[in-house]
Amino acid sequence: xxxxxxxxxxxxxxxxxxxxxxxxxxxxxxxxxxxxxxxxxxxxxxxxxxxxxxxxxxxxxxxxxxxxxxxxxxxxxxxxxxxxxxxxxxxxxxxxxxxxxxxxxxxxxxxxxxxxxxxxxxxxxxxxxxxxxxxxxxxxxxxxxxxxxxxxxxxxxxxxxxxxxxxxxxxxxxxxxxxxxxxxxxxxxxxxxxxxxxxxxxxxxxxxxxxxxxxxxxxxxxxxxxxxxxxxxxxxxxxxxxxxxxxxxxxxxxxxxxxxxxxxxxxxxxxxxxxxxxxxxxxxxxxxxxxxxxxxxxxxxxxxxxxxxxxxxxxxxxxxx
Numbered sequence: 001x002x003x004x005x006x007x008x009x010x011x012x013x014x015x016x017x018x019x020x021x022x023x024x025x026x027x028x029x030x031x032x033x034x035x036x037x038x039x040x041x042x043x044x045x046x047x048x049x050x051x052x053x054x055x056x057x058x059x060x061x062x063x064x065x066x067x068x069x070x071x072x073x074x075x076x077x078x079x080x081x082x083x084x085x086x087x088x089x090x091x092x093x094x095x096x097x098x099x100x101x102x103x104x105x106x107x108x109x110x111x112x113x114x115x116x117x118x119x120x121x122x123x124x125x126x127x128x129x130x131x132x133x134x135x136x137x138x139x140x141x142x143x144x145x146x147x148x149x150x151x152x153x154x155x156x157x158x159x160x161x162x163x164x165x166x167x168x169x170x171x172x173x174x175x176x177x178x179x180x181x182x183x184x185x186x187x188x189x190x191x192x193x194x195x196x197x198x199x200x201x202x203x204x205x206x207x208x209x210x211x212x213x214x215x216x217x218x219x220x221x222x223x224x225x226x227x228x229x230x231x232x233x234x235x236x237x238x239x240x241x242x243x244x245x246x247x248x249x250x251x252x253x254x255x256x257x258x259x260x261x262x263x264x265x266x267x268x269x270x271x272x273x274x275x276x277x278x279x280x281x282x283x284x285x286x287x288x289x290x291x292x293x294x295x296x297x298x299x300x301x302x303x304x305x306x307x308x309x310x311x312x313x314x315x316x317x318x319x320x321x
Contacts, residue, residue, distance in 0.1 A: 036220035239313025
């Protein structure tokens with residue numbers, strides 16, 4: 001097991017009160033495995049990614065444990081924490097235009113990352129050798145004319161090129177787990193497909209584990225081995241991709257799958273989930289999905305269901321008590 005998350009809770013202090021972004025989340029990722037975190041906006045997906053790389057904002061507090069390759073992330077400090085970011089876990093952020101420093105050329109930023117990593121490890125740094133590593137990294141993400149790209153500033157690149165540069169930076173850092181937070185949401189459909197294909201190829205080629213954060217199950221399906229469905233900061237369903245999509249068990253997962261546009265739908269409206277996600281400043285009692293659930297029972301309003309094993313997956317639902 002590479003990543004092990006146990007009892008993770010993330011809260012934000014706001015002027016309106018305490019916002020509970022994640023409540024007691026447990027899951028793991030094996031070496032070389034790809035897990036997609038899916039759910040509507042505000043369900044805690046990005047907070048999970050930021051917690052794993054210890055990049056939560058100052059108003060956040062957290063409990064539980066996050067272990068990467070046997071290392072307790074929440075106990076890391078100073079030099080150890082800086083060495084962990086990039087070397088152990090690397091995060092690709094949602095907006096490619098904000099991923100790089102706009103006033104530095106691409107080569108300066110990539111070389112700086114390598115230099116910092118090697119100094120942290122006590123290794124020697126040679127810029128000529130590091131430049132060759134950077135060029136190889138850009139070639140690894142199928143970037144044409146990498147020598148030209150290195151001399152450009154971020155504003156001179158397209159969104160797809162910037163995402164490839166960031167992924168290349170991950171390759172030269174050689175992290176054990178790559179966390180991709182909505183890496184295709186700001187890209188057009190054609191570039192989305194290219195980036196997803198690239199992530200899948202690199203996962204197989206380099207043996208990296210991937211945590212893919214998205215609201216789009218159709219996109220995640222192309223790269224993931226398992227789906228972790230989140231709702232209002234909690235795990236709703238966790239299981240193999242094919243089984244979750246073809247035979248969803250949790251009512252929320254059923255609704256998500258039914259809302260995916262499909263080319264075989266010749267007529268009729270797209271299916272949507274009624275209602276809205278809850279206000280996390282004052283979430284509903286009992287099961288947090290019960291105000292929107294078509295199969296709600298009295299117990300759902302009174303008690304939050306515990307995680308249980310149902311067939312080949314984990315579920316949080318009273319229907320399977």
